[in-house]
Amino acid sequence: MKGFVSSKLHPLTNIGLLLLLLLATFCVGSFLVMVLNSLLFGVGMQDMGNVTQRPADYPNGWAVSMLSQGVLLLGGLGGAALALAALTGNKLTDYFIPRRPVPLSWPVLAGLIIVASLPAMSVLIAWNASWHLPEWATAKEAQATAILKTLTNFSSPLRFWVAVLVMAVVPAVSEELFFRGVLQRNLVQWLGRHGGVWLAAIIFSAIHMQFQGFVPRFVLGLVLGYLYEWSRNILVPMAAHFAQNAFQLVLLYVQQRQWTATEFDPDSTEVLPWYWVLLSLGLCAAGLWYLYQQTQAPRPDELPTEMHTLGSRGVAVRRADAPTPAARTLSHDGVDATKAS
Numbered sequence: 001m002k003g004f005v006s007s008k009l010h011p012l013t014n015i016g017l018l019l020l021l022l023l024a025t026f027c028v029g030s031f032l033v034m035v036l037n038s039l040l041f042g043v044g045m046q047d048m049g050n051v052t053q054r055p056a057d058y059p060n061g062w063a064v065s066m067l068s069q070g071v072l073l074l075g076g077l078g079g080a081a082l083a084l085a086a087l088t089g090n091k092l093t094d095y096f097i098p099r100r101p102v103p104l105s106w107p108v109l110a111g112l113i114i115v116a117s118l119p120a121m122s123v124l125i126a127w128n129a130s131w132h133l134p135e136w137a138t139a140k141e142a143q144a145t146a147i148l149k150t151l152t153n154f155s156s157p158l159r160f161w162v163a164v165l166v167m168a169v170v171p172a173v174s175e176e177l178f179f180r181g182v183l184q185r186n187l188v189q190w191l192g193r194h195g196g197v198w199l200a201a202i203i204f205s206a207i208h209m210q211f212q213g214f215v216p217r218f219v220l221g222l223v224l225g226y227l228y229e230w231s232r233n234i235l236v237p238m239a240a241h242f243a244q245n246a247f248q249l250v251l252l253y254v255q256q257r258q259w260t261a262t263e264f265d266p267d268s269t270e271v272l273p274w275y276w277v278l279l280s281l282g283l284c285a286a287g288l289w290y291l292y293q294q295t296q297a298p299r300p301d302e303l304p305t306e307m308h309t310l311g312s313r314g315v316a317v318r319r320a321d322a323p324t325p326a327a328r329t330l331s332h333d334g335v336d337a338t339k340a341s
Contacts, residue, residue, distance in 0.1 A: 011186035022080040029075035070166040078174035099232040111243030113287040119280035128215040129269040172242035197225035230295040
């Protein structure tokens with residue numbers, strides 16, 4: 001499929017185009033948000049900022065904020081990522097899932113790894129929370145915390161399920177398409193695997209503008225980035241991202257409903273007991289090592305013929321005892337490029 005722009009642009013040019021598309025999709029998303037909020041809740045353009053910044057002060061503040069966040073994330077980040085893939089003439093499956101579909105166990109295990117990492121993450125959360133921030137950063141952090149506390153006040157089961165959709169499903173899809181599927185893809189092509197994954201994780205954490213959560217979110221970005229690099233299937237980091245957000249929402253809902261006899265604070269920044277931290281580190285290391293080893297193992301369906309295996313740098317390697325077929329190579333993204341013999 002031929003695109004409107006070349007599919008062979010330099011990675012930095014692709015990133016520049018991505019930012020332009022992001023500006024366009026956020027403008028479209030913002031217009032759609034204003035129309036929907038005006039029709040559904042009677043909130044005009046002039047009041048939109050006040051409602052989303054102080055949702056607790058307005059009767060429809062929760063609904064307006066949820067709708068705005070969902071539309072802007074899905075239409076802005078997700079829309080820009082999909083638009084870039086389409087403009088460069090790529091099929092979406094080839095662009096975001098360049099390898100054959102992975103087993104169901106991969107996204108499931110990826111989600112379990114993220115959930116198991118929470119005790120270990122408590123060390124980073126406590127350390128990051130102890131940072132002394134400038135006054136303006138502290139004020140912004142307090143404002144973000146107040147907004148989040150309002151949005152995660154689940155006075156009814158319906159509110160909980162809406163929050164799961166807007167705060168777990170939508171970010172998992174839109175942010176992974178944008179940060180891993182497009183941004184990291186181009187950064188890796190420019191800087192190499194590790195440089196691209198680390199820089200994408202830094203940008204992923206910084207763009208959330210939550211300073212006391214920068215380090216834990218950066219580490220989460222690293223894990224999600226390597227899960228995508230190893231699997232070459234966007235559904236794997238999507239599953240892990242969803243598990244991270246959904247599990248925390250479930251903890252909040254359980255705590256608010258007082259369904260457990262044990263009191264716990266999901267918003268606590270204290271370090272969990274050391275044995276939980278060690279167990280968490282062990283489980284995460286074992287899970288990540290297992291997935292990494294699985295990605296290195298040759299798969300019979302990786303290429304159109306069983307006489308090829310996948311090398312560590314994505315190069316198709318023919319078995320020594322196999323007859324010589326037409327030469328095939330794989331690009332960094334796993335796309336089969338066949339050359340006539």
